[in-house]
Amino acid sequence: MTANRINRQFRLAARPQGMVKESDLAYAEAPVPEPAADEVLVKTSHISLDPSMRGQMENRADYVAPLQIGDVMRAGGAGTVVASNRADLAVGTLVTGSFGMQDYCLSNGRDIPLRRFPAGVDAVTALGVLGGTGMTAFFGMLELGQPRQGNTVVVSGAAGATGSIAGQIARLKGCRVIGIAGSPDKCRWLVDDLGFDAAINYKTQNVGEELDRLCPQGIDVYFDNVGGEILDACLARIAMHARVVICGGISRYNTTGPIPGPRNYFNLVYRRARMEGFIVIDYASRFDQAAGEMKQWIDAGLIRHRATVIDGFTALPKALVQLFSGVNTGKLLVKTD
Template identity: 45%
Template sequence: MSNGKNRVWRLAKRPEGTASDNDLHLAEEAMPEPGEGEALIRTVYLSLDPTNRIWMSDMDQYMEPVKIGDPMRGIIAGQVVKSNTPKMKEGELVMGVGHWADYMLTDGRGLSVIGKPGQVPLAELFGVCSAVGPTAYFGLLHLCEPKPGETVVVTAAAGAVGSVVGQIAKMKGCRAVGIAGSDEKCQWIKDECGFDAAINYKTEDVGAMLDRYCPEGVDILFENVGGSIMDEVLARMNDFSRIALCGLISQYNATEPVPGPYNFKQILMHRIKVQGFITSDFAKDYPKAMAELTQWMGEGKLKFRLDIDKGLENALTSLNKLYDGSNQGKLMVEVSEVAAA
């Protein structure tokens, strides 16, 4: 920022329900200076994800919650402005865990260097490959091991991860049935992403539509939502079917205990394998995933949409689009522009 200032979103208190301006505060602070072994990163893009809401809470989770008063954690794509470490050179682009801020200091932990600006726009590379693509790739291929002819159901299917899951399932010879929240989203995953069928959970009877589109049952569920929709799919899972539990977005803003799933007995009766996962569990296999994902992108086999808002000051408002379903694709905030190499 000009005048040597840095804007930082800091967690003021734990949200109850949907996060609001009372829960996070956008502070204007002095520009940080990198010490020995550190680099100063200027944020270009900030990824907005359901896990942001988890990190704000003090619930049992896979990472330490953001502490009150600390910068809000987020996945970022940034550019090195100053460097006092051989790990990162000025002008290089990086991706990984960072802060909701214009600038941040880092010793490189949690970040990957992706080199100088290239021919593939950073927004596309970051939007598909930073977390979305690997999440879909590992959750479906490593945990569920899809076989040709199997039926794969994807919840939040028009979302960034869900839409990629369905496309990979089709590449592997499966039938893909998506559940989304509008006619437009259902049309998009069928026409552009190649899903065999789509269900609008807001206007259609999900159970009846699953019976229509999955007459031989469900072999794989890629679960992003939880709640009553997950229950409907559970009731139709086949023997030895598999569930990749990626998210439970319907529950993250809940202020009371969430009941269910009521069809939990199906896991026993049909010997269903259920595996929760976080993308970082597969860090050692990232190079293979990135190679395949970028190849599919280059070949035009992966369709995607980016929903990019502008301005760090709009990060919190933009985040809540995830919970009312108004985002159209991978949700990000453009914080600044990439400087020429």
């Protein structure tokens, strides 16, 4: 049934040196594979762009194996089962999974775990706020950040997929939330639409001075998506028993050479504070329950979400580069059709 159709792909062509480039990925075409016994064939409709993809293009193991030159670029996606040899996954089932930068992907459900879309949601929602980044915000903020009524919470990367949801969850828990983002439009969106109490534009404002003004009692929870100077500025201003959640460090992902350490880490001692990292996949067994709770918040109008959706499969390399220059508000996706 899949004869004569082409599986468009982007494969790793070169290991990035410094800032990732479009030419680090190469377009390729392959035949559409046929599912073996116990397999399904998924046709992707949306492909997710995630900062962690930059690290996977390097030849180093972190929490997943590095890609090899010539491999299909790893990426999360949403799609439809279009051929099935499995009784539990009928043709037409909508699923998310790590399908890679390609139109078609085989899965037996174990090699590439499949998540069905929660009932009544579209691909953008399934991949974004109810997908990996929404889950990261949920578990990172609630399990590690432990926001409490009246706490002052600061979120960096605040207008991105993870940060925008993490900040709103802290608002729901009765916190004062300050977002840090990279444009006036993003800062306006955080305050006017998402209900953040204030926002700092780190590209035009002095982050330290603004934090002093906005957090006179110190920061109880800092949800860090960026690392670098902003992490240091926040560490200098933590309150007693603060929780510093290390979610990501995008400011270092495209740099070469040694990464400077946080200078102000010793405040963790003076303030009896905790700094902790996490990887969201460790919470995978709880994703369905968390997505159910998140969906109730969305349906009740308590959480808002947005996505920047770029059209066309061939836009994928450019979209990956643009992720690092802040093209997106909310989740960044490419619609493949």
